[in-house]
Amino acid sequence: MSKIILIGANHKTAPVELREKLSFSSEEIVTALEFLKQDKDIKESLVFSTCNRTEILYIPETGEQVNKMIEFVSRHKNVAVSEFKDALYTYKDDDAVLHLFKVASSLDSMVVGEPQILGQIKQAYRIAVENNASGVLLNRLMHKSFSVAKKVRKETGIGDNAVSISYAAIELANKIFSDLSQKTVLLLGAGEMAELAVEHLISNKVKQIIVANRTFKNAVELARKFNGQAVKFEEREDALKDVDIIISSTGATEYVLTRDQVKRAMKKRHHQTLFFIDIAVPRDIDPQINSISNAYVYDIDDLKNIVESNIEQRGKETIKAERYIEEAVVKFRKWLESLAIVPTIKALNDKMSSIVEIECNKTLSSLKHLSKEDIEAIKRMTQAIASRTIHDPILFLRNTGDHRDDSLYLNVTRQLFNIDIPEEK
Numbered sequence: 001m002s003k004i005i006l007i008g009a010n011h012k013t014a015p016v017e018l019r020e021k022l023s024f025s026s027e028e029i030v031t032a033l034e035f036l037k038q039d040k041d042i043k044e045s046l047v048f049s050t051c052n053r054t055e056i057l058y059i060p061e062t063g064e065q066v067n068k069m070i071e072f073v074s075r076h077k078n079v080a081v082s083e084f085k086d087a088l089y090t091y092k093d094d095d096a097v098l099h100l101f102k103v104a105s106s107l108d109s110m111v112v113g114e115p116q117i118l119g120q121i122k123q124a125y126r127i128a129v130e131n132n133a134s135g136v137l138l139n140r141l142m143h144k145s146f147s148v149a150k151k152v153r154k155e156t157g158i159g160d161n162a163v164s165i166s167y168a169a170i171e172l173a174n175k176i177f178s179d180l181s182q183k184t185v186l187l188l189g190a191g192e193m194a195e196l197a198v199e200h201l202i203s204n205k206v207k208q209i210i211v212a213n214r215t216f217k218n219a220v221e222l223a224r225k226f227n228g229q230a231v232k233f234e235e236r237e238d239a240l241k242d243v244d245i246i247i248s249s250t251g252a253t254e255y256v257l258t259r260d261q262v263k264r265a266m267k268k269r270h271h272q273t274l275f276f277i278d279i280a281v282p283r284d285i286d287p288q289i290n291s292i293s294n295a296y297v298y299d300i301d302d303l304k305n306i307v308e309s310n311i312e313q314r315g316k317e318t319i320k321a322e323r324y325i326e327e328a329v330v331k332f333r334k335w336l337e338s339l340a341i342v343p344t345i346k347a348l349n350d351k352m353s354s355i356v357e358i359e360c361n362k363t364l365s366s367l368k369h370l371s372k373e374d375i376e377a378i379k380r381m382t383q384a385i386a387s388r389t390i391h392d393p394i395l396f397l398r399n400t401g402d403h404r405d406d407s408l409y410l411n412v413t414r415q416l417f418n419i420d421i422p423e424e425k
Helices: 016-022 026-037 066-077 081-087 094-104 116-130 136-155 165-176 192-203 216-225 233-242 259-268 287-291 300-308 312-338 341-364 372-398 406-416
Strands: 005-010 042-049 053-060 089-092 184-188 208-213 229-232 245-248 274-278 295-299
Touching (some): 005 016, 005 066, 016 053, 016 066, 042 116, 053 066, 053 094, 053 136, 094 312, 116 136, 116 192, 165 295, 165 300, 192 208, 208 216, 233 259, 259 274, 287 295, 341 372, 341 406
Parallel strands (some): 184 208, 184 245, 208 229, 245 274, 274 295
Antiparallel strands (some): 005 053, 042 053
Protein backbone atom coordinates (compact mmCIF):
# COMPACT_ATOMS: atom_id res chain seq x y z
CA MET A 1 0.00 0.00 0.00
CA SER A 2 1.22 3.50 -0.82
CA LYS A 3 2.84 5.46 1.97
CA ILE A 4 1.76 8.99 2.88
CA ILE A 5 4.66 11.19 4.02
CA LEU A 6 4.64 14.76 5.33
CA ILE A 7 7.77 16.76 6.13
CA GLY A 8 7.86 20.35 7.30
CA ALA A 9 8.88 23.07 9.70
CA ASN A 10 6.54 25.42 11.54
CA HIS A 11 6.35 28.13 14.21
CA LYS A 12 6.90 25.51 16.92
CA THR A 13 10.13 24.15 15.42
CA ALA A 14 11.67 27.06 13.52
CA PRO A 15 12.12 30.78 14.32
CA VAL A 16 10.83 33.36 11.86
CA GLU A 17 14.33 33.89 10.41
CA LEU A 18 14.48 30.25 9.30
CA ARG A 19 10.84 30.11 8.18
CA GLU A 20 11.55 33.04 5.87
CA LYS A 21 14.32 31.08 4.17
CA LEU A 22 12.13 27.99 3.73
CA SER A 23 9.05 29.90 2.54
CA PHE A 24 7.79 29.10 -1.01
CA SER A 25 5.98 31.75 -3.07
CA SER A 26 3.12 30.63 -5.38
CA GLU A 27 5.52 30.73 -8.36
CA GLU A 28 8.12 28.68 -6.46
CA ILE A 29 5.45 26.11 -5.54
CA VAL A 30 4.58 25.63 -9.23
CA THR A 31 8.27 25.20 -10.10
CA ALA A 32 8.72 22.74 -7.20
CA LEU A 33 5.70 20.65 -8.26
CA GLU A 34 6.96 20.53 -11.86
CA PHE A 35 10.29 19.24 -10.56
CA LEU A 36 8.67 16.61 -8.30
CA LYS A 37 6.45 15.41 -11.16
CA GLN A 38 9.57 14.52 -13.14
CA ASP A 39 10.93 12.43 -10.24
CA LYS A 40 10.17 8.74 -10.79
CA ASP A 41 10.37 8.11 -7.03
CA ILE A 42 7.52 10.55 -6.22
CA LYS A 43 3.98 9.60 -7.22
CA GLU A 44 1.95 12.58 -5.93
CA SER A 45 2.90 15.80 -4.16
CA LEU A 46 1.62 19.04 -2.64
CA VAL A 47 3.59 22.02 -1.27
CA PHE A 48 2.01 24.17 1.43
CA SER A 49 3.66 27.40 2.60
CA THR A 50 2.34 30.17 4.88
CA CYS A 51 3.83 32.64 7.37
CA ASN A 52 3.98 29.96 10.02
CA ARG A 53 4.84 26.76 8.14
CA THR A 54 6.28 25.14 5.06
CA GLU A 55 5.18 21.54 4.51
CA ILE A 56 5.46 19.01 1.70
CA LEU A 57 2.90 16.21 1.54
CA TYR A 58 3.72 13.41 -0.88
CA ILE A 59 3.16 9.80 -1.91
CA PRO A 60 6.46 8.04 -2.74
CA GLU A 61 6.65 5.44 -5.51
CA THR A 62 9.13 3.33 -3.52
CA GLY A 63 10.60 3.63 -0.03
CA GLU A 64 10.02 6.85 1.88
CA GLN A 65 12.34 9.28 0.01
CA VAL A 66 12.66 11.57 3.07
CA ASN A 67 16.35 12.36 2.52
CA LYS A 68 15.68 13.03 -1.17
CA MET A 69 12.92 15.48 -0.20
CA ILE A 70 15.19 17.26 2.31
CA GLU A 71 17.86 17.64 -0.41
CA PHE A 72 15.16 18.93 -2.75
CA VAL A 73 14.20 21.69 -0.26
CA SER A 74 17.87 22.53 0.25
CA ARG A 75 18.46 22.96 -3.50
CA HIS A 76 15.27 24.87 -4.25
CA LYS A 77 15.62 27.29 -1.35
CA ASN A 78 19.44 27.43 -1.50
CA VAL A 79 19.71 26.65 2.23
CA ALA A 80 22.23 24.16 3.63
CA VAL A 81 20.60 20.99 5.02
CA SER A 82 22.51 21.49 8.28
CA GLU A 83 20.78 24.85 8.72
CA PHE A 84 17.22 23.50 8.79
CA LYS A 85 17.31 19.73 9.34
CA ASP A 86 16.91 19.99 13.13
CA ALA A 87 13.76 22.09 12.67
CA LEU A 88 12.08 19.49 10.43
CA TYR A 89 9.42 17.02 11.49
CA THR A 90 8.47 13.92 9.48
CA TYR A 91 5.11 12.18 9.74
CA LYS A 92 4.16 8.92 8.03
CA ASP A 93 0.83 7.31 7.15
CA ASP A 94 -1.74 7.78 9.96
CA ASP A 95 0.49 10.32 11.71
CA ALA A 96 0.75 12.34 8.48
CA VAL A 97 -3.03 12.20 8.01
CA LEU A 98 -3.58 13.22 11.65
CA HIS A 99 -1.19 16.17 11.31
CA LEU A 100 -2.83 17.38 8.08
CA PHE A 101 -6.31 17.20 9.63
CA LYS A 102 -5.08 19.16 12.66
CA VAL A 103 -3.50 21.82 10.45
CA ALA A 104 -6.66 22.17 8.32
CA SER A 105 -8.81 22.38 11.46
CA SER A 106 -6.52 25.08 12.91
CA LEU A 107 -5.47 22.98 15.91
CA ASP A 108 -1.82 23.32 14.94
CA SER A 109 -1.95 27.07 14.24
CA MET A 110 -0.11 29.69 16.28
CA VAL A 111 -3.60 31.02 17.01
CA VAL A 112 -5.82 27.97 17.57
CA GLY A 113 -9.15 28.40 15.80
CA GLU A 114 -8.02 31.04 13.28
CA PRO A 115 -10.06 30.68 10.08
CA GLN A 116 -7.53 31.62 7.37
CA ILE A 117 -5.59 28.34 7.38
CA LEU A 118 -8.28 26.29 5.61
CA GLY A 119 -8.44 28.74 2.71
CA GLN A 120 -4.64 28.64 2.44
CA ILE A 121 -4.65 24.82 2.33
CA LYS A 122 -7.38 24.84 -0.34
CA GLN A 123 -5.26 27.23 -2.41
CA ALA A 124 -2.20 24.92 -2.08
CA TYR A 125 -4.36 21.98 -3.17
CA ARG A 126 -5.75 23.99 -6.11
CA ILE A 127 -2.21 24.66 -7.32
CA ALA A 128 -1.36 20.93 -7.01
CA VAL A 129 -4.47 19.96 -9.01
CA GLU A 130 -3.89 22.61 -11.70
CA ASN A 131 -0.35 21.31 -12.14
CA ASN A 132 -1.38 17.62 -12.17
CA ALA A 133 0.77 16.90 -9.11
CA SER A 134 -1.95 15.24 -7.01
CA GLY A 135 -3.70 11.94 -7.75
CA VAL A 136 -6.26 9.54 -6.30
CA LEU A 137 -4.78 9.40 -2.78
CA LEU A 138 -3.97 13.06 -2.24
CA ASN A 139 -7.26 14.14 -3.83
CA ARG A 140 -9.22 12.00 -1.40
CA LEU A 141 -7.01 12.99 1.54
CA MET A 142 -7.31 16.72 0.87
CA HIS A 143 -11.09 16.59 0.47
CA LYS A 144 -11.32 14.69 3.76
CA SER A 145 -9.20 17.38 5.43
CA PHE A 146 -11.65 20.04 4.20
CA SER A 147 -14.69 18.17 5.49
CA VAL A 148 -13.17 17.41 8.91
CA ALA A 149 -12.13 21.07 9.28
CA LYS A 150 -15.68 22.13 8.46
CA LYS A 151 -17.09 19.69 11.03
CA VAL A 152 -14.67 20.89 13.74
CA ARG A 153 -15.64 24.52 13.13
CA LYS A 154 -19.35 23.70 13.11
CA GLU A 155 -19.51 21.23 16.02
CA THR A 156 -17.04 22.82 18.46
CA GLY A 157 -16.40 26.29 19.87
CA ILE A 158 -12.86 26.28 18.56
CA GLY A 159 -13.66 29.22 16.30
CA ASP A 160 -15.48 31.24 18.96
CA ASN A 161 -13.60 34.47 19.63
CA ALA A 162 -10.91 33.09 17.35
CA VAL A 163 -8.02 35.49 17.16
CA SER A 164 -6.21 35.59 13.86
CA ILE A 165 -2.68 36.95 13.62
CA SER A 166 -4.14 40.29 12.54
CA TYR A 167 -6.45 40.35 15.57
CA ALA A 168 -3.55 39.51 17.89
CA ALA A 169 -1.65 42.40 16.29
CA ILE A 170 -4.41 44.85 17.19
CA GLU A 171 -4.53 43.46 20.74
CA LEU A 172 -0.83 44.20 20.97
CA ALA A 173 -1.42 47.76 19.75
CA ASN A 174 -4.11 48.13 22.40
CA LYS A 175 -1.62 47.21 25.09
CA ILE A 176 0.99 49.71 23.88
CA PHE A 177 -1.52 52.55 23.36
CA SER A 178 -4.29 52.24 25.93
CA ASP A 179 -6.60 54.38 23.75
CA LEU A 180 -6.56 53.71 20.01
CA SER A 181 -9.30 56.24 19.28
CA GLN A 182 -6.71 59.04 18.99
CA LYS A 183 -4.29 57.05 16.87
CA THR A 184 -3.68 56.96 13.11
CA VAL A 185 -2.73 53.67 11.47
CA LEU A 186 -0.71 53.13 8.28
CA LEU A 187 -1.47 49.84 6.56
CA LEU A 188 1.20 48.52 4.17
CA GLY A 189 -0.34 45.92 1.87
CA ALA A 190 -3.99 45.43 0.90
CA GLY A 191 -4.38 41.66 1.05
CA GLU A 192 -6.61 39.46 3.23
CA MET A 193 -4.46 39.85 6.36
CA ALA A 194 -4.46 43.62 5.95
CA GLU A 195 -8.23 43.70 5.49
CA LEU A 196 -8.77 41.64 8.64
CA ALA A 197 -6.49 44.00 10.56
CA VAL A 198 -8.56 46.97 9.33
CA GLU A 199 -11.80 45.33 10.50
CA HIS A 200 -10.34 44.90 13.98
CA LEU A 201 -9.04 48.47 13.96
CA ILE A 202 -12.48 49.81 13.05
CA SER A 203 -14.01 47.91 15.97
CA ASN A 204 -11.39 49.60 18.18
CA LYS A 205 -12.45 53.00 16.78
CA VAL A 206 -9.07 54.21 15.56
CA LYS A 207 -8.92 57.86 14.49
CA GLN A 208 -7.79 57.32 10.89
CA ILE A 209 -6.56 54.57 8.55
CA ILE A 210 -4.08 55.24 5.75
CA VAL A 211 -3.53 52.47 3.18
CA ALA A 212 -0.42 52.10 1.01
CA ASN A 213 -0.10 49.33 -1.56
CA ARG A 214 2.09 48.69 -4.60
CA THR A 215 -1.09 48.56 -6.68
CA PHE A 216 -2.62 51.95 -5.91
CA LYS A 217 -6.06 50.84 -7.15
CA ASN A 218 -6.18 48.15 -4.42
CA ALA A 219 -5.18 50.72 -1.78
CA VAL A 220 -7.99 53.04 -2.94
CA GLU A 221 -10.57 50.21 -2.83
CA LEU A 222 -9.59 49.12 0.68
CA ALA A 223 -9.41 52.71 1.97
CA ARG A 224 -12.86 53.50 0.50
CA LYS A 225 -14.32 50.39 2.10
CA PHE A 226 -13.33 51.63 5.55
CA ASN A 227 -13.50 55.41 5.03
CA GLY A 228 -9.73 55.63 5.07
CA GLN A 229 -7.19 57.43 2.91
CA ALA A 230 -5.01 55.87 0.20
CA VAL A 231 -1.43 56.91 -0.51
CA LYS A 232 1.04 55.61 -3.06
CA PHE A 233 3.48 52.97 -1.88
CA GLU A 234 6.37 55.29 -2.72
CA GLU A 235 4.94 57.82 -0.19
CA ARG A 236 5.23 55.40 2.73
CA GLU A 237 8.28 57.08 4.27
CA ASP A 238 6.65 60.50 4.09
CA ALA A 239 3.46 59.06 5.68
CA LEU A 240 5.41 57.98 8.78
CA LYS A 241 5.46 61.53 10.16
CA ASP A 242 1.65 61.52 10.58
CA VAL A 243 0.93 58.02 11.92
CA ASP A 244 1.31 56.15 15.21
CA ILE A 245 0.98 52.49 14.21
CA ILE A 246 2.24 50.71 11.09
CA ILE A 247 0.85 47.28 10.24
CA SER A 248 2.67 45.62 7.37
CA SER A 249 1.64 42.48 5.46
CA THR A 250 3.00 42.78 1.93
CA GLY A 251 4.41 39.98 -0.21
CA ALA A 252 7.74 41.76 -0.61
CA THR A 253 10.96 39.76 -0.47
CA GLU A 254 12.98 42.66 1.00
CA TYR A 255 12.32 45.16 3.81
CA VAL A 256 9.77 47.80 2.79
CA LEU A 257 10.84 50.06 5.68
CA THR A 258 14.49 50.33 6.74
CA ARG A 259 16.23 51.77 9.78
CA ASP A 260 17.45 54.82 7.81
CA GLN A 261 13.97 55.65 6.53
CA VAL A 262 12.48 55.51 10.04
CA LYS A 263 15.37 57.50 11.50
CA ARG A 264 14.66 60.34 9.04
CA ALA A 265 10.92 60.18 9.78
CA MET A 266 11.48 60.28 13.57
CA LYS A 267 13.17 63.68 13.29
CA LYS A 268 10.15 65.08 11.46
CA ARG A 269 7.75 63.72 14.09
CA HIS A 270 9.85 64.95 17.05
CA HIS A 271 10.55 61.38 18.21
CA GLN A 272 6.96 60.58 19.15
CA THR A 273 6.37 56.84 19.65
CA LEU A 274 6.09 54.72 16.49
CA PHE A 275 4.80 51.18 16.77
CA PHE A 276 5.43 48.63 13.96
CA ILE A 277 3.57 45.32 13.66
CA ASP A 278 5.12 43.09 11.01
CA ILE A 279 2.79 40.20 10.12
CA ALA A 280 4.58 39.32 6.89
CA VAL A 281 6.88 36.38 6.13
CA PRO A 282 9.44 37.18 4.81
CA ARG A 283 9.51 40.18 7.17
CA ASP A 284 8.66 43.65 5.86
CA ILE A 285 10.12 45.77 8.65
CA ASP A 286 13.85 46.00 9.35
CA PRO A 287 14.36 44.67 12.92
CA GLN A 288 17.19 47.21 13.33
CA ILE A 289 14.48 49.87 13.72
CA ASN A 290 14.22 48.66 17.33
CA SER A 291 17.53 50.41 18.01
CA ILE A 292 15.91 53.81 17.35
CA SER A 293 14.59 55.58 20.43
CA ASN A 294 10.76 55.39 20.76
CA ALA A 295 10.45 53.00 17.77
CA TYR A 296 9.16 49.48 18.53
CA VAL A 297 9.03 46.56 16.06
CA TYR A 298 7.03 43.40 16.72
CA ASP A 299 7.09 40.46 14.30
CA ILE A 300 4.88 37.41 14.01
CA ASP A 301 6.76 35.48 16.71
CA ASP A 302 6.20 38.30 19.21
CA LEU A 303 2.47 37.72 18.93
CA LYS A 304 2.78 34.31 20.62
CA ASN A 305 2.36 35.81 24.09
CA ILE A 306 -1.07 37.22 23.23
CA VAL A 307 -2.05 33.98 21.58
CA GLU A 308 -1.11 31.90 24.63
CA SER A 309 -3.64 33.72 26.81
CA ASN A 310 -6.41 32.09 24.75
CA ILE A 311 -5.09 28.55 24.93
CA GLU A 312 -6.64 27.62 28.29
CA GLN A 313 -10.19 28.66 27.43
CA ARG A 314 -10.00 26.64 24.23
CA GLY A 315 -8.71 23.50 25.94
CA LYS A 316 -12.06 21.71 26.21
CA GLU A 317 -13.07 22.54 22.66
CA THR A 318 -9.68 21.37 21.40
CA ILE A 319 -10.17 17.98 23.07
CA LYS A 320 -13.56 17.61 21.35
CA ALA A 321 -12.06 18.68 18.02
CA GLU A 322 -9.24 16.14 18.39
CA ARG A 323 -11.82 13.38 18.87
CA TYR A 324 -13.49 14.29 15.54
CA ILE A 325 -10.09 14.38 13.86
CA GLU A 326 -9.02 10.98 15.22
CA GLU A 327 -12.32 9.48 14.03
CA ALA A 328 -11.66 10.94 10.58
CA VAL A 329 -8.16 9.40 10.53
CA VAL A 330 -9.67 5.96 11.27
CA LYS A 331 -12.21 6.39 8.46
CA PHE A 332 -9.51 7.45 6.02
CA ARG A 333 -7.41 4.42 6.98
CA LYS A 334 -10.43 2.17 6.28
CA TRP A 335 -10.81 3.75 2.86
CA LEU A 336 -7.12 3.17 2.12
CA GLU A 337 -7.42 -0.46 3.17
CA SER A 338 -10.52 -0.82 1.00
CA LEU A 339 -8.29 -0.04 -1.97
CA ALA A 340 -6.23 -3.16 -1.29
CA ILE A 341 -6.46 -5.86 -3.96
CA VAL A 342 -8.02 -8.75 -1.99
CA PRO A 343 -11.12 -6.85 -0.73
CA THR A 344 -11.69 -5.48 -4.24
CA ILE A 345 -11.51 -8.92 -5.86
CA LYS A 346 -13.78 -10.42 -3.17
CA ALA A 347 -16.32 -7.63 -3.61
CA LEU A 348 -16.24 -8.10 -7.39
CA ASN A 349 -16.77 -11.88 -7.04
CA ASP A 350 -19.60 -11.40 -4.54
CA LYS A 351 -21.35 -8.84 -6.75
CA MET A 352 -21.22 -11.04 -9.87
CA SER A 353 -22.30 -14.16 -7.95
CA SER A 354 -25.22 -12.28 -6.43
CA ILE A 355 -26.40 -10.92 -9.82
CA VAL A 356 -26.17 -14.38 -11.43
CA GLU A 357 -28.01 -16.07 -8.57
CA ILE A 358 -30.85 -13.53 -8.56
CA GLU A 359 -31.32 -13.58 -12.36
CA CYS A 360 -30.96 -17.37 -12.58
CA ASN A 361 -33.55 -18.00 -9.84
CA LYS A 362 -35.91 -15.48 -11.47
CA THR A 363 -35.71 -17.37 -14.78
CA LEU A 364 -35.89 -20.86 -13.24
CA SER A 365 -39.01 -19.97 -11.24
CA SER A 366 -40.99 -19.81 -14.51
CA LEU A 367 -39.53 -23.07 -15.89
CA LYS A 368 -41.45 -25.58 -13.74
CA HIS A 369 -40.99 -28.48 -16.21
CA LEU A 370 -37.19 -28.75 -15.72
CA SER A 371 -35.71 -31.68 -13.81
CA LYS A 372 -33.47 -31.20 -10.76
CA GLU A 373 -30.43 -32.18 -12.86
CA ASP A 374 -31.33 -29.59 -15.56
CA ILE A 375 -31.69 -26.84 -12.92
CA GLU A 376 -28.28 -27.68 -11.43
CA ALA A 377 -26.70 -27.67 -14.91
CA ILE A 378 -28.14 -24.22 -15.70
CA LYS A 379 -26.91 -22.87 -12.33
CA ARG A 380 -23.40 -24.24 -13.00
CA MET A 381 -23.39 -22.71 -16.46
CA THR A 382 -24.48 -19.22 -15.29
CA GLN A 383 -21.89 -19.21 -12.48
CA ALA A 384 -19.24 -20.29 -15.00
CA ILE A 385 -20.22 -17.38 -17.31
CA ALA A 386 -19.92 -14.97 -14.38
CA SER A 387 -16.50 -16.35 -13.43
CA ARG A 388 -15.23 -16.17 -17.02
CA THR A 389 -16.57 -12.59 -17.36
CA ILE A 390 -14.55 -11.27 -14.42
CA HIS A 391 -11.55 -13.60 -14.93
CA ASP A 392 -9.54 -11.06 -16.98
CA PRO A 393 -10.31 -8.02 -14.76
CA ILE A 394 -9.21 -10.04 -11.69
CA LEU A 395 -6.02 -11.19 -13.43
CA PHE A 396 -5.30 -7.55 -14.32
CA LEU A 397 -5.79 -6.43 -10.70
CA ARG A 398 -3.55 -9.23 -9.39
CA ASN A 399 -0.80 -8.43 -11.87
CA THR A 400 0.70 -5.57 -9.85
CA GLY A 401 3.65 -4.12 -11.73
CA ASP A 402 6.51 -2.18 -10.15
CA HIS A 403 5.62 0.99 -12.05
CA ARG A 404 1.85 0.78 -11.91
CA ASP A 405 -0.44 2.98 -9.81
CA ASP A 406 -2.49 0.21 -8.13
CA SER A 407 -4.57 2.65 -6.10
CA LEU A 408 -5.80 4.27 -9.32
CA TYR A 409 -6.87 0.96 -10.92
CA LEU A 410 -8.47 -0.33 -7.74
CA ASN A 411 -10.42 2.88 -7.35
CA VAL A 412 -11.58 2.77 -10.99
CA THR A 413 -12.60 -0.91 -10.65
CA ARG A 414 -14.70 -0.18 -7.58
CA GLN A 415 -16.42 2.72 -9.35
CA LEU A 416 -16.85 0.84 -12.64
CA PHE A 417 -18.58 -2.12 -10.97
CA ASN A 418 -20.23 0.08 -8.31
CA ILE A 419 -18.71 -1.89 -5.45
CA ASP A 420 -17.30 1.02 -3.41
CA ILE A 421 -17.74 0.41 0.31
CA PRO A 422 -19.90 3.25 1.65
CA GLU A 423 -18.10 5.54 4.11
CA GLU A 424 -19.29 5.67 7.69
CA LYS A 425 -21.01 8.90 8.64
